[in-house]
Amino acid sequence: MIQLIPQLVLLVGGAAVAPTPVFQDPQSAYFELEEAYEEAMADWREAVGVWRAARTDDPKLEPPASPTPKFYPRFLELADGGAGRAKLWCLTHFHSASARRGMTNRLRLCLDLVENHATETWAVEIVEALGRLASSSRNNLGTNVAFGLMDGIVDRNDDPDVKVNVLYNKGRSLERSDDEEEVERALGFYRTLRDEHPDHELARRATGFLFREENLQIGMRCPDFLSQDVDGNPVSLADYRGRVVVIDFWGFW
Amino acid sequence: MIPHEKELVERLSDRPFTLLGINSDSDPDRFRAQCAELGVTWPSTFEGSTREGVPLAWGVTYWPTIYVLDHEGVIRFKDVRGEEMDAAVDRLLEEMGG
Known part of the structure; x- marks a missing residue:
């Protein structure tokens, strides 16, 4: 449109010599x-x-x-x-x-975006916005409404990137829930993402979450990792076998 | 955080205990300077980012995330901090001795 x-309309209308039209x-x-x-x-x-x-x-x-x-x-x-x-x-x-x-009205904005802009190149950004509104906290839309809207975008846009973002954002909005069933739903979205789009960057993040749920629970033998210190020397958990170990994910920031 | 961990590491310096950091700061020089300034003597990785390496592979989405492992490498506690962390470590060291 x-x-x-x-x-400019006024100007064009009143001027004897029309300037180059600017749209x-x-x-x-x-x-x-x-x-x-x-x-x-x-x-x-x-x-x-x-x-x-x-x-x-x-x-x-x-x-x-x-x-x-x-x-x-x-x-x-x-x-x-x-x-x-x-x-x-x-x-x-x-x-x-x-x-x-x-x-x-936010919901009207959402419906408008889904109905009229689902095929835009930036449709993924709509999905991300819906993801942020999906949690049931505060005045958000709640997962059912937000997920329905996300599905509406998938129905209209067959770009795999859109589908990946929908799976990822659904998982994100449920993974921290206190309700075990909701966490299980998050796992389901992440598994689909990992299995159907293994090379996508978001699949790597989903895989991390799945790894945590499947391998890092209390009572499980902790998997080894290999990383490096600030000088590039290798650091692995196996270096500390036989000791009580606190693994602390930290930063100064 | 760091003063408490320093205290724990110093108190248990002659016990079979290791505090192993997985650091997600991005600037190595600043990291070295802050370690020296605050007396971080325990081993730590340097991941360079919150979204790479071990934090990515382990699905870490909040900091600090803490796992406490017994001497057999089994995860026994998660996200214990302060005195709770001390108590968890003491208990696991006791189990080892017993």
Whole structure:
């Protein structure tokens, strides 16, 4: 869909010599707005840094306001105009914008994305957004709704990458559950991913989770590993056989 | 974290016990400097990332993730920290001696 910039329409209408027509499609309008948003976010992060430093002297100092709520209506306008990426932006920034007007219903945004944008090259990003909304915590969609929407994308888009991401994101949203049945469902998604798409990068991560569930439970003999220290010397668990060992995954960060 | 682990390692320095770190920092020079500064003397791998090597293969998604193994290499405890970690290690060392 091509949209003519309104000011330009007036200009063209009134001018004796018509300038070269400039068209802006919603897609490029989106990228322009996104760039402006990223700039505003960079400024905001810098202001937060300044505020943090100044706060020690003046604890009552107000933190700088995030630019997201101000940008939300502008993205929403593009979304209402049919720009798919703007819809996705609104979906992923829904919380931080505390958006309350216009097309604010998240479920409607989701349905719109699935129905009208499932075949876009960036469909995987819709799947990832749905993955983040899938958990049953807070005000999320819950797994049933989110999974249904993901399946809707798979029905419309036969790119294997989309299918892999759906399996992976379903697994992710269930793997940390306290409910054993849900963890078992996660395992099922990961097994399908590992067996049907073994070479995909996400299959490596799914395989790690399966390894943990199948080999790293209390009462199991711990599998060996071979790695290296910071100087490149080999380190393996077998080096410490016969000793009590605490394996500690850590970092300074 | 580190002060406690240092204490544990020092207390059990003459026992058949090893604290084995699987480190996911990314900068080797910074890693070396921080180890020296905080007195990390126990063995540790350097994975260079949270998403490669052993953490990837073992499906580690949160830090710290902790496994406690007895002298036969069986996983006996997971994610015990602080005093709980001390108690777990002491118990397994006792089992060994008994």
